[in-house]
Amino acid sequence: MIDLMWVQTEPKSSILVDGVAKEYDVANYVSVDDNPRFKRMQNDLMKIYYNKEDGTIVVHGYVDNIDSAGRKIPFAFFMKEKNIFNVMTVLKNRLKSVNLDPPEEIVDDVLYRYVNQNFIPFFTRKKMRLFFLVGSLVVIALIVLWMFGNVCKTIDG
Amino acid sequence: MGYREDPDLEFLEQIKSEDLNALVHCLVYGKDNGERFMQMLTYNDLYKKYNPDHHQYWREIAAEIQTFGGNTWMNVFRRGKGVLYREVLTDVCKKIKVPFDKKSGTSEIEDKLFLKILTDAVKKMTPEELKNLGESLGKGDFESFTPEILVGVLQTLFLAGGFASYQLSLIIANAVVKSFLGAGISFAGNITLTRVLSAFAGPIGLVITGIWTALDIAGPAYRVTIPAVVLVAMLRRKKQGYAIAIIGSVATGKTTLLRYLQKGEFVQIDKGTCVKENYESFESPVWNCSVKDGCEWAGASEFLKKQKELCEGKDIVLFCYNPKEIFENGEKKNEFLQRLQGLDFEKVFFIATHSDFYEVNDMKDKMHKFFISPSMGKYTKAFRDNNSFYVNLTDETETMDMLKQIMNVVEENNHD
Numbered sequence: 001m002i003d004l005m006w007v008q009t010e011p012k013s014s015i016l017v018d019g020v021a022k023e024y025d026v027a028n029y030v031s032v033d034d035n036p037r038f039k040r041m042q043n044d045l046m047k048i049y050y051n052k053e054d055g056t057i058v059v060h061g062y063v064d065n066i067d068s069a070g071r072k073i074p075f076a077f078f079m080k081e082k083n084i085f086n087v088m089t090v091l092k093n094r095l096k097s098v099n100l101d102p103p104e105e106i107v108d109d110v111l112y113r114y115v116n117q118n119f120i121p122f123f124t125r126k127k128m129r130l131f132f133l134v135g136s137l138v139v140i141a142l143i144v145l146w147m148f149g150n151v152c153k154t155i156d157g
Numbered sequence: 158m159g160y161r162e163d164p165d166l167e168f169l170e171q172i173k174s175e176d177l178n179a180l181v182h183c184l185v186y187g188k189d190n191g192e193r194f195m196q197m198l199t200y201n202d203l204y205k206k207y208n209p210d211h212h213q214y215w216r217e218i219a220a221e222i223q224t225f226g227g228n229t230w231m232n233v234f235r236r237g238k239g240v241l242y243r244e245v246l247t248d249v250c251k252k253i254k255v256p257f258d259k260k261s262g263t264s265e266i267e268d269k270l271f272l273k274i275l276t277d278a279v280k281k282m283t284p285e286e287l288k289n290l291g292e293s294l295g296k297g298d299f300e301s302f303t304p305e306i307l308v309g310v311l312q313t314l315f316l317a318g319g320f321a322s323y324q325l326s327l328i329i330a331n332a333v334v335k336s337f338l339g340a341g342i343s344f345a346g347n348i349t350l351t352r353v354l355s356a357f358a359g360p361i362g363l364v365i366t367g368i369w370t371a372l373d374i375a376g377p378a379y380r381v382t383i384p385a386v387v388l389v390a391m392l393r394r395k396k397q398g399y400a401i402a403i404i405g406s407v408a409t410g411k412t413t414l415l416r417y418l419q420k421g422e423f424v425q426i427d428k429g430t431c432v433k434e435n436y437e438s439f440e441s442p443v444w445n446c447s448v449k450d451g452c453e454w455a456g457a458s459e460f461l462k463k464q465k466e467l468c469e470g471k472d473i474v475l476f477c478y479n480p481k482e483i484f485e486n487g488e489k490k491n492e493f494l495q496r497l498q499g500l501d502f503e504k505v506f507f508i509a510t511h512s513d514f515y516e517v518n519d520m521k522d523k524m525h526k527f528f529i530s531p532s533m534g535k536y537t538k539a540f541r542d543n544n545s546f547y548v549n550l551t552d553e554t555e556t557m558d559m560l561k562q563i564m565n566v567v568e569e570n571n572h573d
Contacts, residue, residue: 006459008407008429013457026459031433033452047431060431067429069408074431074455 003090004029005077009098010067030076032058041119045106050119055081061106063095073100084114160220165242165263166389168396169215171440171447176395177211177218179334180388184221184381188339193381197221222389225381242389246270249386252379267390268316274329274387275311278360279304286360323394330384330391332361337384398438398447399567402468405477406492407456410510410550414475415453417560418443423553430455433463443557444564458492465499473567474505480520480547481511483527502539503570506546506563513549521547 006015006026015026032038038049038058046061057079062072075095079087087110092102113119169177185196198204198221207213223238226245239245243263250257250266255273257266282290287307315322401418403411407429416424421442430453438450454460454467468474476496482489509520527533528540543566546559 006432006457008455008457010407013407013455013459015459025462027463031460031463033433033435062428062431067408069426069429071408071426072428074429076432 003077003079003083003086005075005090005094006030007063007075007095007098007100008067008073009100014098026076026078029078030058030060039119041113043109045103045109048110048113048119050081057081057084057110059106059110061103063103064101075103084111087111159238160216161223161238161241163219163223163241165246166219166222168393169219169389170212171396172212172215172392174210174212176392177215178209179330180385180392181209181211181218183334183338183384183388184218184225186338187380188337190339195225195378197224222382222385225378225385245382246386246390249379249383253383264390264393267386267393270386270390271326271329272312272315274333274361274364275315275325276308277364278332279307279311281360281363282307323391323397326391326394329361330387333365333387334384336362336365337380396447398449399444399472400449400470401451401473401475402471403453403475403477404464404467404496405456406458406479406482406489406496409456409477409479410508411456411475411477412453413550414477414508414556417550417556418448421557423551423556432460443560446564461492461495464496468500472504473563474500475508475563476500476505477508477510479511480509480524481515484523497536497539500539502536502544505539506544506566507540508559509545509547510550512547513551517547521545 004015004026007013032049032051033040035049035051037053038051041048041050046059049058049060050056058076060074060076062074065073067073077087077091079090083090088102088104088107091107095102181198185192185198187193192199198217201214201217203214203217211218219242220239222242222245223240225239226242226248227239243266246263246266247257247259249255250270250273253270253273255266255270257269261269279287279290282304287304290307311325315325403414405411412426412430413424415436416422416426418441419436419439432455434453436451436453439448440446441448452467454463478493479489483493484490509524512520524540524545529537531537546562548555548559550556
């Protein structure tokens with residue numbers, strides 16, 4: 001598991017690799033704004049970027065605390081899709097180590113959107129059509145079997 | 158004569174009258190300064206009323222370009238209206254054999270036109286002229302100046318954008334207009350610009366003579382549309398405005414400064430910059446000019462490597478810092494020194510923010526001593542009286558004064 005995270009703490013901002021703060025060039029991991037491979041979603045709380053090919057997610061948002069200039073402190077994390085349910089644990093540990101409050105609302109929102117396939121569509125239109133077709137065939141087959149059973153029962157009776 | 162709505166000429170509305178002078182002259186007068194037979198502009202009521210305040214009738218100027226670009230008989234069927242500027246431009250490009258992609262944007266096609274004239278001019282230069290041009294461009298480190306090397310240098314300069322590319326387009330436009338109309342564009346240029354201009358005047362003249370000979374056979378409209386298109390392209394580059402970079406550490410006022418340039422007033426920032434945020438090009442009410450689109454990077458040290466990328470090809474670099482932090486925090490001092498690496502100090506303005514938290518004169522003294530100390534090596538000349546400011550960004554008057562002073566220095570540098 002490799003998860004990177006950046007929080008603009010003062011006086012020195014920091015990043016996290018596998019849950020440990022390290023010196024690392026985080027810029028290329030979290031600056032995905034112009035990257036066409038990343039699908040972008042945005043709301044007032046954060047921006048989510050999802051790369052379907054690599055199965056990676058980048059989230060830009062703000063923690064609840066404010067910095068010395070009176071501004072909400074920004075953060076960003078980059079993670080593998082498979083680790084998404086560990087986000088909260090990683091975030092909590094990291095933010096608490098620098099005396100910041102985890103943005104539970106943002107993480108809940110990311111997880112909610114993930115579970116509801118808002119940014120990672122499992123049921124694409126093609127899959128939905130196939131699912132509906134297979135489902136319809138199964139239902140028709142069951143009805144036919146049921147009717148066939150009734151006919152057989154009638155003949156037996 | 159009527160103007161057809163043309164997105165490629167709409168920008169003329171924002172061009173000052175004095176900058177439209179050459180374009181109007183080119184549309185109205187020929188090489189011997191006699192009025193053109195086919196021009197309609199001088200018969201227009203708005204022209205009669207406002208000339209030489211060309212800005213007042215920019216639509217009529219645009220319409221004149223469109224009608225010169227259209228076939229005279231077809232214009233009658235179009236109820237006196239000409240063709241869109243893009244068609245005029247592509248016709249000119251075809252005439253002087255400029256390779257271009259039809260799907261490219263208008264501005265990109267104009268770039269190709271400029272580059273074709275530049276390349277052809279360089280090929281016509283003698284070895285002595287090539288050497289002079291190379292030296293005037295400050296590329297004196299080549300052992301021999303081949304046309305290929307100089308074309309490469311000029312292409313890089315041109316496509317990098319910014320003020321240098323505008324100056325190159327001005328050089329080309331001036332030489333083209335001079336060849337077609339006998340008189341150049343009046344402008345205040347610096348020494349380098351004048352040297353490059355004189356190096357190019359002859360070769361571009363030869364290129365234009367070649368085109369001129371072909372036009373004698375083809376017809377007279379190109380004698381108007383070629384210089385007109387070159388002038389429109391040059392004005393578009395001028396309109397594109399300054400490319401800026403605002404750099405500095407966390408909470409040093411980069412976003413606040415950007416908002417000043419955008420809105421002309423102090424705006425309270427409630428969120429730190431998150432990684433990278435793009436902004437559109439805008440008309441700055443403080444500088445009375447356009448600022449090109451760009452992006453903001455967070456000030457955290459993780460993004461320091463992106464600073465070089467951010468500053469490349471920029472006309473103005475605003476370097477924000479909190480001097481108190483530099484003297485009190487070793488890490489911040491190191492970061493400040495790291496940020497100095499690779500900067501072109503002719504374009505950098507050092508802006509010490511948070512001046513409400515320290516005594517300005519005392520800090521000026523400290524910063525001056527810090528920069529002239531031997532340990533600063535090559536950076537000792539980076540910090541000058543006309544490029545270092547101390548400001549409290551919450552004070553609107555103070556900040557606006559500083560930004561105006563910066564623009565004055567930039568314009569002085571461009572014209573020296």
